[in-house]
Amino acid sequence: MLWQIKQHIQLPNYGFRSSYISDNMFIFHPNTHEDDVHLQIYKFNPSQQEYEEFFSVPIKGKKQFCYHYFPCIYNNSKYIFVTKNGCFVNILTIIPSTNKSRFYFQLDQTIEFENKYINGILSDDGEFLIILDEESELLQIKQLQQFIQSNFLS
Numbered sequence: 005m006l007w008q009i010k011q012h013i014q015l016p017n018y019g020f021r022s023s024y025i026s027d028n029m030f031i032f033h034p035n036t037h038e039d040d041v042h043l044q045i046y047k048f049n050p051s052q053q054e055y056e057e058f059f060s061v062p063i064k065g066k067k068q069f070c071y072h073y074f075p076c077i078y079n080n081s082k083y084i085f086v087t088k089n090g091c092f093v094n095i096l097t098i099i100p101s102t103n104k105s106r107f108y109f110q111l112d113q114t115i116e117f118e119n120k121y122i123n124g125i126l127s128d129d130g131e132f133l134i135i136l137d138e139e140s141e142l143l144q145i146k147q148l149q150q151f152i153q154s155n156f157l158s
Contacts, residue, residue: 011054013046021087023076025098029107030055031078033087035070041089045109061096064114065089073123082130082148091117093124093135 021033028048034041042060049056068090077086078098085096095113100106121138133146 013055013057020070020072021074021076023078023085023087025078025080025085025107026100031076031085031087033076033089041066043087045107059109061109061111063087063089063092063094063096063111064116065092065094068092068120071120073121077124077126079126079128079130084126084130084148086124086126086133088122088124091120091122093117093122095133 015032015034017034019032019034022030024030030046032044032046034044040062041064042062044057045059045061046055047058048054065088070088070090074088074093078084083097083099085098087094087096093115094111095115097108097110097112099108099110101108115135117135117137119137119139122135123138124133124135126133131148133148135144135146136142137144
């Protein structure tokens with residue numbers, strides 16, 4: 005197996021996290037000390053044969069340095085996207101249209117912590133979110149209480 009560079013994307017800020025949400029779309033989470041923090045959504049342009057930024061989604065956690073311990077996590081059966089930013093864990097719903105040509109993004113919940121030293125994982129079925137707070141040495145196990153199929157699925 006051999007990987008070859010197909011494209012370079014110049015970024016305004018470095019980042020610690022990225023995640024595919026479909027075969028032709030990924031999210032990049034820049035690390036920034038700006039007031040507004042946005043996830044950058046990139047989509048593959050078949051005519052140009054490269055990825056282009058086409059959308060951004062605001063999240064919580066401004067002007068906070070963010071450690072790289074907590075990966076972006078996407079569960080495509082529940083359409084849950086989890087990303088950490090500073091002291092905040094942001095939980096979004098990302099709903100594809102039926103033909104997956106469009107996606108709808110909604111920030112559903114933000115969990116605030118006292119520090120930025122947190123890490124987490126999401127179960128494969130999207131039912132449980134486990135968050136390790138390194139400073140307090142606590143594991144928080146959170147269970148999904150409500151999952152609503154959105155009207156976006158048309």
